[in-house]
Amino acid sequence: MKALYFDNKLKLLDRPKPERGRGEALIRVLMAGICNTDMEIVKGYRGFKGILGHEFVGVVEACDNHKFLGKRVVGEINCVCGKCSFCIKGLKNHCKDRRVLGILNHNGAFAEYLVLPEDNLHIIPDKVPNEEAVFVEPLAAGFQVTEQVHIMPSNRVIVLGDGKLGLLVAQVLALTNCDLILAGNHPSKLSIVKSMGINTRLIDDLGERKADVVIDCAGTPEGLEMAIGLTRPRGTIVLKSTVAENRELDLTPLVVNEITLIGSRCGHFPSAIRALERGLIDVTPLVSGMYSINNGINAFEEAAKKEALKILLTMDQ
């Protein structure tokens, strides 16, 4: 099968079709999305070798549990042991022995086929097309913010970063009716949520007024520093970006201002699927290109451009 394989360099290769183990499903990938994490892996984040990709929608071609057979599904990315102390406590996404689709010791979705445990799968309602279903994973990561922090309607909230994740998180938080601003550096990207009634601002124009909660979706090493400067004393910062590059940062303001810092990663898939089915979130304006896997290398070059948002890959010939 064709696959986008990363081994210090990204290549389009012919790879063997994966074999499913017990309790796993073989999935024919229909569509996959390129995420910033993929771009960071290509820059050296996590030292991953293998087939990239963790955002996908596909059709189950073989499985043990017949309710999935022939169904269109999306899949949670953490493959867990189910036995370690974290799994037993219900913290499966933090399993000590986890493999992560396209990120850690498990081949990913930029290929014609992938395997995942059946426990990870969620069936997609007919009403939700592939181009939307492929956003379930990042949208679930957006909803994770509201699982972790109680955002009140009276809160002033700044989402920092107008990339794909920032645009999704802003739409999620708008559902809480908080006093929300999406801040970024790209007027064309900001205009996507502005047309949905969400306040937007260029980062340079944010002014002095501090926020109760700041969500860092900037995806840059500078994001956290900026977030610290934007948060009121005793406020909360939610960190969503994973960045390959490290940088020195003075954490004293966190102490002096008694700021709570929360790391935030994967979220609840059924909530994201329901939001798409109900039309609460509009992901379609976030698609800035669709490529066949045959042009996968070009797709990555396109995704790296400043003005790009979500680049999708299709697996058909």
Ligand SMILES: [Zn+2]
């Ligand atoms: Zn991602």
Ligand SMILES: [Zn+2]
């Ligand atoms: Zn475990």
